Structure formats: C-alpha cells, structure tokens
Amino acid sequence: MKHHLLSSADxxxxxxxxxxxxxxxxxxxxxxxxxxxxxxxxxxxxNLFFEDSTRTRISFEAAAKxxxxxxxxxxxxxxxxxxxxxxxxxxxxxxxxxxxxxxxRHSASGAPHRLANSGWxxxxxxxxxxxxxxxxxxxxxxxxxxxxxxxxxxxxRVTIVxxxxxSRVARSNALLLSTLGADVTLVAPPTLxxxxxxxxxxxxxxxLDSALDKCDAVMMLRVQAERMDAAFxxxxxxxxxxxxxxxxxxxxxxxxxxxxxxxxxNRGMEISADVADSARSVIVEQVTNGVAxxxxxxxxxxxxxxxxxxxxxxxxxxxxxxxx
Amino acid sequence: xxxASRSRVPTPPFREVLDSSxxxxxxxxxxxxxxxxxxxxxxxxxxxxxxxxxPLATRIAAVxxxxxxxxxxxGSLDITMYRDDLRLHPARALEPTDIPTGGIDxxxxxxxxxxxxSGRTIRAALDALNDVGRPAAVQLAVLVDRGHRQxxxxxxxxxxxxxxxxxETVQVRLREYDDKDAVMISxxxxxxxx
Numbered sequence: 414m415k416h417h418l419l420s421s422a423d424x425x426x427x428x429x430x431x432x433x434x435x436x437x438x439x440x441x442x443x444x445x446x447x448x449x450x451x452x453x454x455x456x457x458x459x460n461l462f463f464e465d466s467t468r469t470r471i472s473f474e475a476a477a478k479x480x481x482x483x484x485x486x487x488x489x490x491x492x493x494x495x496x497x498x499x500x501x502x503x504x505x506x507x508x509x510x511x512x513x514x515x516x517x518r519h520s521a522s523g524a525p526h527r528l529a530n531s532g533w534x535x536x537x538x539x540x541x542x543x544x545x546x547x548x549x550x551x552x553x554x555x556x557x558x559x560x561x562x563x564x565x566x567x568x569x570r571v572t573i574v575x576x577x578x579x580s581r582v583a584r585s586n587a588l589l590l591s592t593l594g595a596d597v598t599l600v601a602p603p604t605l606x607x608x609x610x611x612x613x614x615x616x617x618x619x620x621l622d623s624a625l626d627k628c629d630a631v632m633m634l635r636v637q638a639e640r641m642d643a644a645f646x647x648x649x650x651x652x653x654x655x656x657x658x659x660x661x662x663x664x665x666x667x668x669x670x671x672x673x674x675x676x677x678x679n680r681g682m683e684i685s686a687d688v689a690d691s692a693r694s695v696i697v698e699q700v701t702n703g704v705a706x707x708x709x710x711x712x713x714x715x716x717x718x719x720x721x722x723x724x725x726x727x728x729x730x731x732x733x734x735x736x737x
Numbered sequence: 738x739x740x741a742s743r744s745r746v747p748t749p750p751f752r753e754v755l756d757s758s759x760x761x762x763x764x765x766x767x768x769x770x771x772x773x774x775x776x777x778x779x780x781x782x783x784x785x786x787x788x789x790x791x792p793l794a795t796r797i798a799a800v801x802x803x804x805x806x807x808x809x810x811x812g813s814l815d816i817t818m819y820r821d822d823l824r825l826h827p828a829r830a831l832e833p834t835d836i837p838t839g840g841i842d843x844x845x846x847x848x849x850x851x852x853x854x855s856g857r858t859i860r861a862a863l864d865a866l867n868d869v870g871r872p873a874a875v876q877l878a879v880l881v882d883r884g885h886r887q888x889x890x891x892x893x894x895x896x897x898x899x900x901x902x903x904x905e906t907v908q909v910r911l912r913e914y915d916d917k918d919a920v921m922i923s924x925x926x927x928x929x930x931x
Contacts, residue, residue, distance in 0.1 A: 414828070431830060434830065434831070435830060435831050438815065438831040438832070438833060438834065439831070441834065445868065445869060446868075446869075446870065447868040447869075449868070450818040450819075450868070451818070451819060451864070452818040452819075452823065712818070712828060713828045714828075715828075716818075716823055716824075716828040717823060717824065717826055717827040717828030717829065718824055718825055718826055718827055
C-alpha cells in the first residue's frame with residue numbers, strides 16, 4: 414500500500430482486498446473481552462477535522478485507540494481557517510508534535526492532497542472526506558459491508574441514488590467498487606450529476622425504478638442541502654417521489670438485496686423510515702464495520718516498516734491507478 | 738518464525754530430516770504426551786499458530802480424539818499484531834484467529850507451532866492469549882525445536898530436537914499447504930531468518 418490514502422483510486426485491487434481481508438479479521442475483536450491490540454503503541458494519530466463530523470471522527474478515534482495509538486483530536490470548528498497558509502501552519506505544528514498519521518476532513522476538495530504532497534509533513538495522510546471530492550474509508554466500509562452480505566463483488570450490481578454532485582461518498586464508491594469488479598449505476602436527476610461523470614467507470618440513469626430490479630445493493634445518498642447554492646430540483650416532495658426509496662420501490666428489490674446509506678439520513682426524504690429500519694437495511698452495521706475498516710487502514714499504513722522514505726524523489730502518491 | 742515459510746522454496750542443497758511417517762509418529766507421540774501430562778483431555782484446548790501450527794493442532798487433536806473417544810477443542814491464534822518485529826517489515830496480512838466457543842478461561846491451552854527457534858513467536862502468542870482470556874495453564878507443543886533461543890522459553894512437547902547452525906534454514910512442509918509432509922534443512926541465502 415502507498416504511504417497515504419487520499420483517494421479510492423490510490424488502491425489497486427490487491428490493496429483493496431488486503432484492507433478488506435484485514436478488516437474481516439479485526440472485526441472479531443469486538444467480540445473479545447479486551448478490545449485492544451498493542452500494534453500501534455507509541456504511534457500518534459491526529460484527527461484533523463475542519464468540518465463537522467460525528468461518526469467518522471468517532472470511528473477513526475475508536476480505531477486508533479483499539480490499536481493502542483495515541484490520539485490527538487484537532488477540531489478547527491469556529492476558527493477562521495482559510496486554505497493555504499493556515500493549513501500549512503497547522504501542518505507544521507502537527508509535524509513538530511511528531512504525528513505519525515494525520516486523518517483529515519476538510520470542506521475544500523483537495524486539502525488532504527495538499528497536506529500530503531506539500532512537503533509540510535512526513536506523516537501518512539488519510540482522507541476522511543474532502544469537500545465534494547472523496548471519502549475513501551467510507552467506500553471501503555461500504556464495500557466491506559457488501560462483501561459480508563453478498564460475497565465476492567465481481568459482477569455484482571450496485572445502484573447509488575441521489576445527490577451524486579455533492580457526494581464524495583459516491584465518487585469514492587464508484588472508483589472502489591469498479592476496481593473490485595462490481596457494476597455501478599448512478600441514479601440522479603440531471604442537475605445532481607457532476608460534469609464529467611461520463612468519464613467515471615459507471616453507468617448513469619435519470620430514472621430509479623428500472624435500476625432497482627436487478628441490483629444487489631442500493632445505496633441512498635443524503636441530499637446535501639448545506640452544499641446547495643441553487644435550486645437543483647423543484648421541491649423536496651417531488652425529489653422524494655422520484656428518487657426516494659419508499660415501500661413500493663423497496664418491494665421491487667431482489668430478495669437478497671441490501672439497503673445502504675452512509676448517514677446521516679434524512680428520513681422521509683431520500684429514504685422512508687420503514688425502509689431504513691427494515692431487516693435488509695444494513696445502515697447500523699455500516700457504522701460497526703467502519704471501525705474495523707479504519708483499524709485495517711491505520712494498521713496497514715502505520716503498522717509495518719515505513720518504506721516511503723526510500724521512494725524516489727518524484728514519487729507521487731496521488732497518481733491514480735487506471736480504474737477500468 | 739512460522740509465517741516466513743509459506744512462500745519460501747527450499748534452495749538446494751537441502752536434505753530431508755523427517756519424512757511423512759516420521760512426522761505422523763512424532764505427532765502421535767505428542768498427542769499421547771499431552772494426554773498423559775494432563776491426565777486426559779478434560780479442559781484441554783489446542784490452539785495452532787498460523788500458518789502451519791493450525792493443521793498440526795488439528796492432526797494432534799485427531800489422534801487425541803481417537804484415544805479418548807471425545808472431541809478435542811481446537812482453534813487458531815494469530816500473533817501478527819503482537820510481533821516485536823512489525824516495524825522491520827512492511828505491514829503483514831493477518832491470519833485468522835479462531836477461538837473455540839466457550840473461550841479459554843480456566844482451560845489448559847496447548848499452543849502448537851511448527852518450529853521453535855528464537856522464542857519470539859511464542860512470546861507474542863502468550864501476549865495474544867492474555868487478551869483472549871485467562872487459561873488455567875499454557876503448554877507448548879512444537880514439531881521441531883531447532884535451538885538458538887533468544888528468550889527464556891521452552892517447549893513442553895517436542896517432535897524432534899534438531900541441532901542447527903544459524904546459517905541453516907528449517908522448513909516444515911505439510912500437505913495442507915505444500916506438496917507433501919516433510920521437514921527440510923538447508924543452507925539459507927540470507928542469514929538465518931528462522
């Protein structure tokens with residue numbers, strides 16, 4: 414694996430399977446009386462959150478602590494953090510404190526990339542969500558959850574529905590799932606599909622019903638009102654009617670199909686309460702699996718020898734592998 | 738240490754120290770010794786250390802079950818996260834840990850591994866065991882003891898004591914993973930990693 418995890422595109426198929434297999438072994442830890450491993454003793458993990466988050470920050474914190482790492486939480490909420498200079502100053506502070514890994518969430522797309530490739534820090538950088546760009550550990554935990562229910566993802570059909578335009582989850586999932594061999598269909602109104610989606614390794618559709626019949630997993634995305642600076646659809650009611658997962662659509666799904674949501678949910682908007690609480694909804698399980706997946710990522714980035722120091726000077730960890 | 742052996746192909750010259758029937762006899766003797774030491778199989782759990790300790794534990798348990806007429810609890814204990822040399826290598830993939838239902842509290846746990854060398858694997862296994870539960874006693878069974886201990890650890894049950902030099906490599910092959918059952922000794926290319 415590379416020194417940083419900035420994008421799902423950083424992961425080769427072998428890397429991704431290694432993370433998922435490692436996470437599968439680590440998941441059993443939650444059944445043990447002592448839910449802790451000594452592996453990262455003496456290592457420091459900094460959670461650098463420039464944007465609100467509950468589950469991702471707690472999940473990373475739990476993962477680092479279960480591996481016995483020291484955790485420092487840095488929340489920039491309320492501070493007038495502008496990009497560039499102040500991110501640099503923060504980074505230099507972290508470097509001076511001797512952080513071994515920086516888990517960063519930032520409202521600006523590309524902030525983790527800047528942190529990793531600017532030469533400010535030597536630590537591993539893990540992208541915990543940047544703007545509308547990527548959220549690779551969410552994609553890993555989604556793939557992990559699907560694998561537990563569906564087995565090998567080769568040839569499986571996954572439908573991702575909703576606000577693709579503002580969703581870093583959708584982009585990371587599309588890249589990772591296609592690396593793992595799944596067929597991904599994005600369903601959204603034309604206004605909520607990003608420019609350039611035709612270059613993604615996915616199919617797109619404006620119409621939900623036809624995409625539900627054959628899919629093995631359906632992932633509902635949150636409508637991100639806080640990122641919307643214009644009217645992307647006429648009304649919440651119309652959106653819900655056309656793109657919401659309600660009882661009627663739920664019954665169209667195959668017997669074994671699972672329902673996913675990265676959270677937080679808008680119940681009644683993109684997903685009805687009954688569907689969210691149904692037996693085939695794995696939304697709560699996604700949170701549990703998140704800790705195991707993040708443990709696997711931290712272990713694989715920090716647990717072994719640091720080979721990155723021997724990389725050639727022009728080493729660029731963000732250079733994406735070709736995703737078919 | 739056991740995990741180094743999976744992909745290594747013996748480089749000639751090597752010679753076979755134990756063949757298939759030697760291994761079978763050694764495991765049968767170990768099974769009887771475990772039963773004798775513990776006055777039967779009550780409360781005995783066999784935990785193999787991946788990779789090759791696991792099939793060895795299964796085979797010993799099969800012999801014990803044949804003698805006692807009861808099922809012997811077996812499992813596996815991965816020690817990767819407890820190793821003291823993690824930072825000397827790239828991060829390793831994990832092996833399965835499988836603790837028998839009911840846990841190991843107050844049981845007699847027999848750790849099973851293929852080769853006992855520096856003792857560091859067993860040190861890590863004792864730490865790992867500590868996080869799983871509190872056994873009444875821990876014993877150690879190995880197929881080969883090749884000497885060169887770096888820690889105060891000894892085996893309770895040994896299939897074969899094999900005096901070696903540090904430049905030699907000992908390799909255990911088991912038909913669960915390899916083409917046949919055999920213990921090989923060879924001149925290693927690197928300086929004695931096991």
